[in-house]
Amino acid sequence: MLTSFPSGSQALVQGASRGIGLEFVRQLLADPTFAQVFASCRTPGSATELAALAAAEPRLQVVALDVTDEDSIASAAARVAAGTERLHLVLNCAGVLHGGPAALAAEKRLAEVRAEALAASFAVNALGPLLVAKHFERLLAHRDRAVFASISARVGSIGDNRLGGWYAYRGAKAAQNMFTKTLAVEWARSRRNVVCVALHPGTTDTDLSRPFQASVPPGKLFAPGRTVRQLLDVIDSLTPADSGRFLAWDGSEVPW
Numbered sequence: 001m002l003t004s005f006p007s008g009s010q011a012l013v014q015g016a017s018r019g020i021g022l023e024f025v026r027q028l029l030a031d032p033t034f035a036q037v038f039a040s041c042r043t044p045g046s047a048t049e050l051a052a053l054a055a056a057e058p059r060l061q062v063v064a065l066d067v068t069d070e071d072s073i074a075s076a077a078a079r080v081a082a083g084t085e086r087l088h089l090v091l092n093c094a095g096v097l098h099g100g101p102a103a104l105a106a107e108k109r110l111a112e113v114r115a116e117a118l119a120a121s122f123a124v125n126a127l128g129p130l131l132v133a134k135h136f137e138r139l140l141a142h143r144d145r146a147v148f149a150s151i152s153a154r155v156g157s158i159g160d161n162r163l164g165g166w167y168a169y170r171g172a173k174a175a176q177n178m179f180t181k182t183l184a185v186e187w188a189r190s191r192r193n194v195v196c197v198a199l200h201p202g203t204t205d206t207d208l209s210r211p212f213q214a215s216v217p218p219g220k221l222f223a224p225g226r227t228v229r230q231l232l233d234v235i236d237s238l239t240p241a242d243s244g245r246f247l248a249w250d251g252s253e254v255p256w
């Protein structure tokens with residue numbers, strides 16, 4: 001149970017159809033601190049696990065939101081605003097590494113870089129959380145402590161980049177990190193109740209990591225349940241002084 005949020009808190013999990021986002025929804029619903037959980041995904045009709053959770057749990061409301069379509073983000077924000085005046089926790093989980101209409105792939109070398117794939121990666125991984133911040137900011141304008149956390153990735157760290165490759169994903173996650181830091185600087189002036197962070201979840205057993213799991217050392221691949229428990233512990237411990245930090249699942253600092 002999260003102890004740093006007031007009873008009756010309201011949360012938004014953005015990118016909740018699968019993987020880490022879906023597991024955040026499950027664990028927040030299991031916590032009586034949260035009176036309401038909004039879960040967004042781009043096609044609610046095909047998010048069957050999320051729909052099953054919503055059918056069993058009146059505290060869960062599913063909202064359509066495609067981070068690559070700013071009008072859809074604005075509509076989702078209006079729908080959430082119709083259900084609550086304030087959010088205490090916003091979690092940006094949507095991310096892409098491979099697949100999709102742009103046939104994204106984790107490039108091994110420069111010759112594999114394609115403009116269309118770079119743009120698709122940046123649209124979801126980098127622009128998405130920033131545009132969500134823009135449209136949901138008004139729901140963070142209150143006096144309670146709030147956390148705005150974007151799930152990033154250690155491979156987006158410039159300082160930690162020793163292996164190279166993965167141009168589109170690394171570049172987009174580095175841009176996401178810069179947006180998170182820039183937002184934290186702005187909100188330290190204008191929204192002092194909001195702690196704004198980037199979080200590295202650790203390699204987690206989801207569709208996103210599946211093609212690369214063979215090279216993960218034994219014991220280093222987390223089940224989504226473990227990842228989310230660890231990230232919620234980090235989120236629960238955050239204070240205003242942590243705003244603008246890039247933290248890993250164990251609370252350690254990741255170099256930018």
Ligand SMILES: NC(=O)c1ccc[n+]([C@@H]2O[C@H](COP(=O)([O-])OP(=O)(O)OC[C@H]3O[C@@H](n4cnc5c(N)ncnc54)[C@H](OP(=O)(O)O)[C@@H]3O)[C@@H](O)[C@H]2O)c1
Pocket residue numbers: 015016017018019020021041042043065066067068092093094095096124151152153154200201202203204205206207208209
């Ligand atoms: N798994 C790992 O090992 C790992 C490691 C480091 C960082 N991360 C980060 O953790 C986050 C969650 O990843 P995951 O592992 O849970 O991946 P996942 O299981 O592949 O889930 C990705 C989620 O992103 C959503 N999404 C993709 N494009 C979207 C769009 N345009 N609008 C809205 N939602 C969209 C997907 O929705 P649809 O169902 O509609 O496609 C899905 O819910 C990502 O930001 C990822 O970069 C993961």
